[in-house]
Amino acid sequence: MLLYNSQVSGNCYKVRLLLAQLGIDYERRELSVADRSNRQEVLGELNPAWRIPTLVLDDGRAIAESNAIIWYLATDTPYLPEDRYERAKILQWLFFEQYSHEPYIATVRFWVNYAPDPPPQSEIESRRAGGYLALDALERHLALEPFIVGRRYSIADIALYGYTHVAEEGGFDLSRYAAIHRWLDRVARAPGHVPITA
Amino acid sequence: MLLYNSQVSGNCYKVRLLLAQLGIDYERRELSVADRSNRQEVLGELNPAWRIPTLVLDDGRAIAESNAIIWYLATDTPYLPEDRYERAKILQWLFFEQYSHEPYIATVRFWVNYAPDPPPQSEIESRRAGGYLALDALERHLALEPFIVGRRYSIADIALYGYTHVAEEGGFDLSRYAAIHRWLDRVARAPGHVPITA
Numbered sequence: 001m002l003l004y005n006s007q008v009s010g011n012c013y014k015v016r017l018l019l020a021q022l023g024i025d026y027e028r029r030e031l032s033v034a035d036r037s038n039r040q041e042v043l044g045e046l047n048p049a050w051r052i053p054t055l056v057l058d059d060g061r062a063i064a065e066s067n068a069i070i071w072y073l074a075t076d077t078p079y080l081p082e083d084r085y086e087r088a089k090i091l092q093w094l095f096f097e098q099y100s101h102e103p104y105i106a107t108v109r110f111w112v113n114y115a116p117d118p119p120p121q122s123e124i125e126s127r128r129a130g131g132y133l134a135l136d137a138l139e140r141h142l143a144l145e146p147f148i149v150g151r152r153y154s155i156a157d158i159a160l161y162g163y164t165h166v167a168e169e170g171g172f173d174l175s176r177y178a179a180i181h182r183w184l185d186r187v188a189r190a191p192g193h194v195p196i197t198a
Numbered sequence: 199m200l201l202y203n204s205q206v207s208g209n210c211y212k213v214r215l216l217l218a219q220l221g222i223d224y225e226r227r228e229l230s231v232a233d234r235s236n237r238q239e240v241l242g243e244l245n246p247a248w249r250i251p252t253l254v255l256d257d258g259r260a261i262a263e264s265n266a267i268i269w270y271l272a273t274d275t276p277y278l279p280e281d282r283y284e285r286a287k288i289l290q291w292l293f294f295e296q297y298s299h300e301p302y303i304a305t306v307r308f309w310v311n312y313a314p315d316p317p318p319q320s321e322i323e324s325r326r327a328g329g330y331l332a333l334d335a336l337e338r339h340l341a342l343e344p345f346i347v348g349r350r351y352s353i354a355d356i357a358l359y360g361y362t363h364v365a366e367e368g369g370f371d372l373s374r375y376a377a378i379h380r381w382l383d384r385v386a387r388a389p390g391h392v393p394i395t396a
Contacts, residue, residue, distance in 0.1 A: 061283060
């Protein structure tokens, strides 16, 4: 398989982490998150949104969107439960991550660390406030549950871990989130865990 | 089943459309999209993001996020294919919808029509530009395919139809999108189709 990757992207890290835990070998092609001028040329036929991660299977077919990729890879493995309701809850949290969490926490981290032309500070602060709402929701849930769904490690944990564990790089103060802290430690101890730098 | 609903929400319409096509009876509880002050009180225990749609099953368990709900309802029906790769492509387009389409097209429609305190016109125009990028991607895909995935009607069509078919209410000019127009007609002719007002 071939992964169109950025080493600093939490969305790409989700895919790398699961591939490591599944013991699947793959190639990487690194793309820049700052200079996206070659995205259409490289990804035009593979991903309608011209984004990374994009995974190309051995038969040449492609899958885009980080959470769709990890769902595909986790099928028939312990990282994706079989139960219909648990699967719906996994999806609920994957969509929460892409709609209410990533656009705030990942975007602020990008603006602060990587953006060639970040917006004014007032816009960054406004976006950061949305990130805290997502962290508040995650904290309420993890105060009651050891993992995101079904009391065991799954792709829902991988999806939420991707950007939560580097939120401080975007200036988010995680010290007030005790349940999130315990969950981050729990996820990092899952068998086969690798860091975002791997 | 009980659906926490807004009649004008395209996200809620996705669920109502599929429930109608599946012939499933359910109750509705209407919530305002303009005044969200009671969301925590009503949805606090059911949905971590305090959003609609939220579906409560007959046994009292809840599912949130429109695209997670329609995936759950479509399981073991013709609206969700069995093939592993087709399912990944369905998910890819559901995540595209929530990340690259809805935050632009639905948000601008909301600001223009329903928001009690919309942002400045410059911000609306900037957001509208993002919506056109999503429509461009959808047009490129639908120029090659009759439906979103697998050459047949599925929940991916329902998810993209939800806000695309009312994009003009947000000031989007759809006249330049011939393939999207043909696809909108195709979706509206699917058996059991109901309009957003139903």
